[in-house]
Amino acid sequence: MSVTQVAAYAAPAAKAPLERTTVPRRPVGEHDVLIDIKYAGICHSDIHQARDGWGEGIFPMVPGHEIAGVVAEVGPGVTRYAVGDRVGVGCFVDSCRACEYCRRGQEQYCVKGMTPTYNGRDKEGEPTYGGYSTHVVVDENYAVRIPEGLALDIAAPLLCAGITLYSPLKHWEAGPGKKVAIVGLGGLGHMGVKIAAALGAEVTVLSQSLRKKEDGLKLGASHYYATNDETTFEKLAGTFDLIVSTVSAPLPLDAYLSLLKVDGAFVNVGAPEEPVSLNLFSVIAGRKTLAGSSIGGIPETQEMLDFCAEHGLGAEIELIDAGQINEAYERVLSSDVRYRFVIDTATI
Template identity: 50%
Template structure:
């Protein structure tokens, strides 16, 4: 067993603190990874505070992992010691269901998440990337191009694939008019990716202070969503709108902006249901409201390669692990542009 150091929440009411535990020794199909950087996702906060009601403690969060390979099993192919790799939200799945066979492991009925999940091998909890190392089956390990800055690439493993997957599924391409609702960790990636795909990108925000940043990130137009007249100017004009906002709000103000057969796709999960949308807004123009969840391993690798080709990474603020509880409080205030990333070298101070 591999002695591992990290930070964990012992229950939903205590701050994250130093925690030591053991990882399994690498098996024939496994890759052992020294973690260099781990992105901080808002879902980490939700789960450490048990806001979704299925948290397992102690909990070591983190599913936006970048590291270097330190050991490989004897049947591992395509990876080598010293290689830069990534691990996202999944570390296992059943491999045999229709979703897994379609390379859509995120929809598997028995997925193993990188943390806060049952470890099918040990029977205990899976522990995530706020730690010194991890051991993962090779199928769920991703190759990171040397064209990508490793720290800024970490959020691609969740924020990147969460926005890339729906844009690809709805076949966004040159000439499409795409709306991005919200300019946070997800929204800023949506703007960058949609722009790189050739779309005309419109950013919707409730904050006028984000206009300049949205332009810098690649938005062609910015609409203040509280401005009714500005919203009305875009009626019946969008092919696709990606809604990244996790707060409860009225969806009708966006569905009415869609063309016939347009789609409003939700990737933010609010703590309460959105108000029921107008059926008329949907049926009279054959519009749809849909949802999307990260992406499968094959698509995540495709996303990483696309980002390397187009020089796309997340805008980040690097923090030491000792600042994680402060970072959580700042996330609640939207006081980050646009993703915290932990430098795991800082763990040495607690060893």
């Protein structure tokens, strides 16, 4: 395959509606795989970036870092995959490969910066284009195998939403005997509930209202509280070993930190566009940790997919045609999806 143009949906400029277009894909190199994309999840971060919410983007922008598909071609040096294999691509497609974090399999923390799947530049300085397209070419070392037990459509969101929750839950040792709260029951939060419950933790959902309580309990939560009820923070003071916040709006951190036990951790995986404030006594008083976590490396992403297949965990999705992407963005912003939009790329 030489450089070719593939069909895609792109934002031509910041805040502009996405529209059908074509973008270039590089030739299949020595260690590359060409992936026929079957499904691409819509992540809230796609919206942030397409609308310059996290800083100036590279346009035209083809979002999408929740990619599930089938290998259509392999380079002559490829050893990990063969044509026909089911594979996924997450939030990055390259890294320096030499720093301590890359060598550790924590490429997401690459000292020189990982190459994002979209809205980034590769080592040749060319822009990267994401999964809202029919095909993508990636180095075999930055693709992961999707186990046969997972349908590709419900597996796609695991490449961001799944690993974004699995990584901190594993790192902070969610499991039997641990009380874990997930803040927000959306695209990220619903996977947090499923994974934390499968790990054996006692799971509580903290959501603005009780509107999704029935869903939360079905997904694996043991308890569900509304944060718009002021008594919630009084009732749950000092309850949790770990709280993972998936929301992308600023929270009253002091109130949430009061819910932790001594040595508890509050971990942010949602990324608000605005700064947040904090009274440091909220962490000093209970030797508490305020932390963040960013996706996961390639080995951990594979571990997460295998774990989800073993436990029968996939995302709760609404499958859409590509022509519905702009509508889906608005619905994500109004929390009108249960719980992840996935694009059928055959409609591109």
